[in-house]
Amino acid sequence: MLIDKILDQIYILPETSxxxxxxxxxxxxxxxxxxxxxxxxxxxxxxxxxxxxxxxYAYSEDNEITFWFGKEGDPIVSMQSYVNTKKGYEDVALLEDCELYELKTDKLQSLFLEDIHIANWGRKFAEFELIKSEERLIALQFNTATDRYIALLKNHPSIIQRVQLKHIASYLGITQVSLSRIRAEIK
Amino acid sequence: MLIDKILDQIYILPETSxxxxxxxxxxxxxxxxxxxxxxxxxxxxxxxxxxxxxxxYAYSEDNEITFWFGKEGDPIVSMQSYVNTKKGYEDVALLEDCELYELKTDKLQSLFLEDIHIANWGRKFAEFELIKSEERLIALQFNTATDRYIALLKNHPSIIQRVQLKHIASYLGITQVSLSRIRAEIK
DNA sequence: GATTTTTTTTATCATTTGTTAAATGGTTTC
DNA sequence: GAAACCATTTAACAAATGATAAAAAAAATC
Structure with missing residues (x-):
């Protein structure tokens, strides 16, 4: 996805900004x-x-747990680094060859203080990430792994096509064996 | 907690703003x-x-699930209303007599467009809420209900003292019976 | 302060999910 | 295209959690 579209989806900036x-x-x-x-x-x-x-993904005891997938158009952010300049708790690894747009955090931070439009772009960026985080939290608390697998299948079929099931099982909070049982059942 | 302290904890504004x-x-x-x-x-x-x-809390089928507690200093926000002017999916009810500070969303939105400092305050507000949401998401995915109960006991003891266990069980994603078993075990 | 109501705990049994291991299916490499 | 490797499914058993009901404890009401 092109950078113009990605930026516009967050907040429409005046052309100069x-x-x-x-x-x-x-x-x-x-x-x-x-x-x-x-x-x-x-x-x-x-x-x-x-x-x-x-x-x-991050490690819990000795096994790694995947907690997020990103695909075309999505931002990749270590929130602790971005918001608090603190160390993050996660690894981010590429599951395919990737083309990315890079933006240095310190540059962005100084733009926030200089340009009100960019400050509001940054505000909307955080707000939309917050909405996504809340939706995932609610889904995790309200729905069973089966429900969430079906939702993933429906809303992000490309994830299931392109990602190994062991990562998806970990993302759903179940074992790979349980995911296999779910897949066998809903067919 | 006084409003000055609450506002300052998010972002230090110039006195006029x-x-x-x-x-x-x-x-x-x-x-x-x-x-x-x-x-x-x-x-x-x-x-x-x-x-x-x-x-x-919100409803799933016929039973309600508590997904957030707020106490002194915390913001109360229906994120879908705040960010997208959409309908929220949650009820928020008071568990004690409360004193609150109220801020109209439409006023705040217009201030974001007029004052760069307030825009950055709003950005930090969303960013901190995002950090909190991510931490809850990670805790939910990485830790067992027992771990999360112990963490709640340690980090927010006032919640456990002031809130009914049925709400805490629901928040932890387990039945009240399971929470009783956990409480009996860790004593 | 005794009674009623609500909240929390305990007990029993059924169901679900995890663990481990083996079998199947699919890819890659030489 | 056979061999080796990796991913996924299936099977059997163990452990954890849920459902239901009853008992105990705590809180509210008169």
Whole structure:
């Protein structure tokens, strides 16, 4: 997805502000398997996915748990780094070869203080991420793993087509064996 | 908690901007049991809790599930109303007599477009809510109900002292019977 | 302060999910 | 295209959680 569309979906900026913001965004490419964010590190950039699919995961005891998938148009952000300049708790790894838009956090922070339109763009960016986070939280608390698998199948079929089931099982909070049972049942 | 402290904890505003923002905030009181937000309604205000404790809940089939508790200093927001002017899915009810600070959403929205400092205050407000939402999401996905009960006991003991266990069980995603078993075990 | 009502705990049994291991199916590599 | 490797499904058993009901404890009401 092109950067103009990604930026516009968040908040329509006046043309001058948009050009300023875009002047700080560059394109980067990484191969499948590349680890973009490392846990316990303060990340200095945020990204938007032009092409590809990625996952965020963290470790609990010795097993890793996937808690987010990103695909075309989605932002990749280590929230603790972005909001508090603190170390993040997550790895983000690429599940496919990816093309990304990169934006340095420190540049963005100074733009927030200089340009009211960009400040409001940043506000809407956080607000939309908040809405998404809340929706995931509600889904996790209200729906069974079966419900959430069916919802994923319906709303994000490309995730299920493009991602290994072990990651999806982990994302749903169940074992791979349980996911297999669910898949066998709903057929 | 006083409004100055609540506002400052989010983002330190220049004195003039702070006075403008405060001029739109008023104090209101409601008795225990009052339903502040109603599901399927677009709410026109956000609140900050000066004194008291509240819960947000929604219905799944016929049983209600509590998914948030708020206490002194916390904001009360129907995110769908606040961000998208859409209907919320949650009720918010007061568990004690409460004193609240009220801020009309439409006023705040126009201030965002007029004052860059208030826009950045609004950005930090959303960002901090996002951090809290992510932390809850991670806790829900990574930790067992027992872990989360112990964390609640440690980090928010006043919730457990002041709220009925049926609401806490629902918040933890388990039955009241299971919570009783957990409480019996960790003693 | 005794009675009624509500909240919390305990007990029993059924159901669901996890664990481990083996079998099947699919990809990649030489 | 056979061999090796990885992903997914199936099977059997164990452990954890839910459902229901009853008992105990606590709170509210008169």
């Amino acid at each position: 948009k050009q300023v913001l875009k002047s700080h965004i560059s394109e980067v490419k990484f191969p499948k398997g590349h680890v973009l964010f490392k846990a316990n590190k303060t990340e200095s950039s945020i990204y938007f996915i032009k092409k590809g699919i990625v996952r965020a | 702070k006075q403008v923002l405060k001029s739109h905030i008023s104090e209101v009181k409601f008795p225990k049991g009052h339903v502040l937000f109603k599901a399927n309604k677009t709410e026109s205000s956000i609140y900050f809790i000066k004194k008291g404790i509240v819960r947000a």
